[in-house]
Amino acid sequence: MTEGILQKHYDFPVKRYVQTMDLKDDPQLIEAYRKAHSESQIWKEILEGIRSVGILEMEIYILGNRLVMICDLPADLDWDEAMNRLATLPRQAEWEAHVAQFQQCREGDTSNEKWKMMERMFHLYD
Numbered sequence: 001m002t003e004g005i006l007q008k009h010y011d012f013p014v015k016r017y018v019q020t021m022d023l024k025d026d027p028q029l030i031e032a033y034r035k036a037h038s039e040s041q042i043w044k045e046i047l048e049g050i051r052s053v054g055i056l057e058m059e060i061y062i063l064g065n066r067l068v069m070i071c072d073l074p075a076d077l078d079w080d081e082a083m084n085r086l087a088t089l090p091r092q093a094e095w096e097a098h099v100a101q102f103q104q105c106r107e108g109d110t111s112n113e114k115w116k117m118m119e120r121m122f123h124l125y126d
Contacts, residue, residue, distance in 0.1 A: 002079040002117060013075035014056065019115035022104040023065040030065055033102035049089040053082040065104075069115060083112045 004015025023030050035041050037060065050058055057072040073082065086092060087110055096111055105114045 004073065004075070004079060010056070010072075014072050015075050015077075015079075017071045017073065017079060018118040018120070019069045019071075020118055021067045021069070021115050023062075023067060023102050024104055025065045029102045030062075033099065034062070036099060036102075043091060043095060045089070045091040046095050049086055049092055052089070053085045055082065068118070080112075087111065 002017070004017050023033055054077045055071055055073055057070075059070045061068045061070070073079065092111075096109075096114075100107070100109065100114075103114055
């Protein structure tokens with residue numbers, strides 16, 4: 001499902017996307033993955049690329065080796081189009097290869113193939 005969920009937190013309509021992925025169940029690899037995503041270690045080009053395709057916010061949460069990523073995009077921005085553009089940006093393929101060593105994925109998987117879209121099954125129905 002790539003339609004997203006409209007959010008109320010911005011001055012304009014926003015969709016929220018939630019995805020999940022598992023890391024390899026190895027404490028040293030998990031710590032290295034955390035470090036790779038820290039403010040001091042994340043590659044500047046990756047942050048710039050994420051913003052340049054229109055992503056407003058991206059957060060990754062972790063529990064054990066399970067990751068949950070939350071992305072907010074303007075409601076009129078197409079998820080698949082943004083991800084396809086992101087994949088072509090400088091150093092993105094290099095970044096995907098770098099972080100793949102920590103992730104439970106197949107060699108050569110794109111970010112869109114690694115991260116599985118989650119389905120919202122409950123909200124407060126307001």
